[in-house]
Amino acid sequence: MLVVQLKTEDELRLKIADNKVFIIECLGCQDVYFPNKEVDEYIRSLEKQVIARVRLDYLCNRDYASAYIKAYDKQIQKAQIVLVISCGVGMQVISSLLDHKIVYTCCDTLYLNGFQGLSAQPFDCYQCGECYLNYTGGVCPLTNCPKELINGPCGGARDGKCEVNPDADCAWAVIYERLYKLNKLDIVKKILKPRDHSRIISQSLSRERIKR
Amino acid sequence: METKLIDYTKFSLKPAEEIHEIVDRVENIFILSCAKCYQLFEREAGEDYFTLLGLLGEDTKKIAGHAQIDFLCNNILSEKAISSLDLSGCSAVGVISCGLGIQFVAHLLEGKPVYAMADSVPQSANSTSGIGYHGISLEQEKCAACGQCYLNATGGICPMIDCAKGLLNGPCGGARDGKCEVDPSLDCAWVKIYERIGNRGEQLTLGDTRIHDYSKPALQLKNDLSTLNNKLRNEGFYGGLHPLEEKQQTEHLAIEKFPEPEEVVIFLSQHTGKKASPMVQPGDYVRVGQKIAGADGFISASIHSSVSGKVVSIEERIHPVLQRRELAVVIENDRENSLDSHCKPNSDFKKLSVKSLLDIVRESGIVGLGGAMFPTQVKLAPPKKVDTLLVNGCECEPFLNGDNRIMIERPQDIIIGIGLLKKILGVNRTIIGVENNKADAITSFKGVLKNSAVELLRLNTKYPQGAEKMLIKKILGREVPSGGLPFDVGVIVSNVGTILAVYDAVVQGIPLYKRVITVSGEDMSRPGNYLVKIGTPLKEIIQYCFDGDIEDIFTKYDLKMGGPMMGIIQTSLDSSVIKGTSGLTLLKRSPVQLSEDNDCIKCGRCVDVCPMELHPHYYAFYGKKAELGRADDYNVMDCIECRSCEYICSAKLPLMSFIKREKEYARSTVKN
């Protein structure tokens, strides 16, 4: 899921300068990972520029964001800039609802493994649409290999560790171990075709839209 | 309002040829299917398994079994679920889930052939970054999580997501009528950006030339943060969460005696079990500490007057917890504070026998002050032998500081109280658990614990650690069985306030007629930790502590008795403080209210936070269909009503209402 880091002070100062700001902070995913201290410190540093700071949740939900904006309408009007502290999704929703107002984000968004809930996962999935796990004993060659190699390792691994991230295992070393245990090493001999990137368009653009 | 939501289904069954290829290879196969996430929760059983059966035709005889698991990627709960299955007879396991679930099962069952029966489905529609993440909603906005947000330069429209080529410096030449050359049903992102900036009265300058930094965010950082998060969230006990603590408002305020109330309204039901029977009538004169109602039955407690004065009436008032009319003894306060003659200190309390001690506890009307209000004399005489006493100094609710302050101000008395309980229970071990957001309390205890056998444990703050089952799991690693109680695993848990009440009763001879409550919240003019008399009307407390318009208390705010998580919303200022009142918290009402009409989107957060490892989204599922009785299949009676699920619910469903309805139904139904 999405988590945030505060942008650098220089970048923020450039955008915000001396303007009066109304701050909307999203608490929806605070429990995953949130730079509480830095955010508090930064807001304190803005001192008198801050008209109000409201802590809400799930700005990514358009209905809620809409209701929040309505409720705080007067204060938002007084502000020259609306500052959003949330991931890129919440920021985009607020920006589109306040499309006549200057809205800035204080954060850069990162991603932690996993799609659901609050707990990050030990594994990740790149949603490639053509799962390779049957050829690798259940170890994903895309998420575990920085080069996303699907036909075996590169020559760079040292002592089973990845040349790019020396703290990480070489994905193909792990795959080899896994297949060895399963007595299915012959799978590695199969030549896998390169990824079909067109699935990203064909499969997601035609995604069903639900009407309520 | 017609809203276009998106079905973010993460996987679909592999093509038939691939499925056949897998099944042909194996002798038999057990199928694990994930119930899916991020789509409207409209049916219980996933369709993929049935589609699979259809595909296999006569090969279905190779299927050794099937289990559907909710949120297969939730590794902690799924591991438990899978371990309970008998997979010994099958030569392979087929998994119908997204890549997360398949990898997890392959890792868990290492050594057994695990096959992916599904392909993940791409989410993003962006063929350059390939990835776009949706929020905790089914809305269309997505974020590329690139770690170098461009939204401030583009009026809040993401060029990585909305531009098929991920261009950062303006449009390519391919757009036709403002539509993207790659997919004409999509708008050109840069035309949208240009228009958005224009709407704000700004000029799109395109600023400095932007070049994307593909080394961000670092792969290793993502993996490290993920692993750390996964570990931390399950520390001590599964799930739980970290609401804003908001302790700073009152944590440094010493306990203050609340001004004498004009009258007290003492409810006859201030404890678990049968309500007490009144022993006074209107017109009677009573003294402080005098018993005014007697325990009725084994699980019940007696009640004492907290003021001296005349009994005005025994009438119905809105009970603050039950939120319905209940009988209360109303006494006019003569402000003399004349003490009842029975209230005398015991100088030789150390010589008292276990039986005498229990008699004093019973006679003093002591009940669990942590909120459950269970009669303490019953708790301290458990039907099974116990070996450990856990002292609950967690106070995990935000805003509250009552327990914190008594630990800071009266640690010695608490230690003596612990000694008394130790004697009564005959335990070997006594452990005080205090959350690490109470540094002063910890220091205070350390000061008096030298050479003491009482252990002090500093616990990482996590709600609801103060719930007994969670505390037992965290400190002792023991799990209270479903439907069981702490003594089933040899433990008794007692709140510090209760223990202090036992000290006051045994050593000072004072029955339970006053307690510390934290009055606090948003816009509370005079927050504090007040020593209030039981029966003090809420009206007097609000008049003293709140300068705003009293009309607003029930319109602009929620006034909760307790903390924001488990506190009960008050509806009448004629209610009063009872033995279980830990505080009064004033909270501004959110512009967005919970509603049973909202739709569960299977985001899985409730399952992630439930400390009892339940599946609250099913309570919503059946609750919305008004199908009572089904929730029991999902162990609703194990729910401790900590409200973590409702707090975190992204669909803002009133989960507690569904749960309470189910529990009531279960209790009222006779089961054979």
Added chain:
Amino acid sequence: MSFSEKLREKNFIVTAEVGPPKGVNINRILDEAELLKGKVDAFNVTDLQSSVMRLGSLAVSHLLQERGMEAIFQMTCRDRNRLSLQSDLLNAYVLGIRNVLALTGDHPSLGDHPNAKSVFDLDSVSLLQVASNLMDGRDMNGNELDGKPDFCLGAVVNPGADPYELQLLKMQKKIDCGAKFIQTQAIFDLEKFGEFMNQAQRFGVPILGGIIILKSAGMAKFMNENIAGISVPEKYIERMIQIAREDRPKVAVEIANELVEGMKTLCQGVHIMALGWERYVPDLLEASALI
């Protein structure tokens, strides 16, 4: 005179286009180019146009240079990351190429390898900036080069886009990053082009209006539906429908000529995209009194 010098000295510039084959038989395209040798000021060589895999623009640009024809090496950002883009600029220089046109590039989904991964590590603006860096003797990360290339850099603009202000904004950026000339997408609406040029003139950079020789009504319709950045108005499609097959080249040249005449008063030259009818370009040039 080099193309770069002509941009400064000449009144009206003419460039043509060479589209490499899908294979290695280069004779035809080189012979067709020879027909225009001396008649046009430079030849653009397209880079895997429409995302169809074919011979690259680097090789063909070099071959043109060898035969005494000045090439404009088109570089798209679709297939190469910043490392190979910088490297190919250096490759181009040592192979004698002196003019580069920087483009974003069509998306792979439009071509014959729709499953390819698209790169777009840089875009046309950043590619121009990067080329300018190399010309200053440093790579884009500031590392010093051993010998520096020198190019005449160009960029593309689509005056037919709506809103065209956006194209103007980006055009400014391209010029800031080093573009010394602009070639436009095919123009069919002179009035609209005039409006655009009113705004674009002040940038002070020579602009060459794009001309396509329409082969048939069918081709026009096909391009409208499939080729990014091109929009042929109904009136020209009508003209092509009404005539006999053998008259098509004549009418095609007529239409193109009208457009060229219009451009003489609006911009600094034309860029002719013959799309297979290179042999009729001399007729067009004659009709327009450009040779």
